[in-house]
Amino acid sequence: MKKRFSEEQIIKAIKQHEAGAKVEEICRQLGISNGTFYNWRSKYAGLEVNEAKRLRELESENGKLKKLLAEKLLENEAMKEILTKKW
Numbered sequence: 001m002k003k004r005f006s007e008e009q010i011i012k013a014i015k016q017h018e019a020g021a022k023v024e025e026i027c028r029q030l031g032i033s034n035g036t037f038y039n040w041r042s043k044y045a046g047l048e049v050n051e052a053k054r055l056r057e058l059e060s061e062n063g064k065l066k067k068l069l070a071e072k073l074l075e076n077e078a079m080k081e082i083l084t085k086k087w
Contacts, residue, residue, distance in 0.1 A: 005032075011047060
């Protein structure tokens with residue numbers, strides 16, 4: 001079962017590492033792999049909690065916009081197909 005960690009928890013773990021804690025120790029406490037920690041660090045390094053929340057909101061909004069665009073492109077293709085048929 002995957003554990004979900006909040007942005008606060010992720011940023012706290014990264015700040016512990018920046019303060020001098022070893023990665024292995026942090027990973028053992030949280031029950032995650034080193035790879036997961038380094039992925040978090042690449043994504044959240046230098047961010048504060050409010051910035052991380054804003055990032056998540058923007059990613060969510062971006063996903064919705066991409067989905068809307070894909071639907072509109074499909075509709076346009078369908079309309080072109082219908083208009084090009086000879087009756």
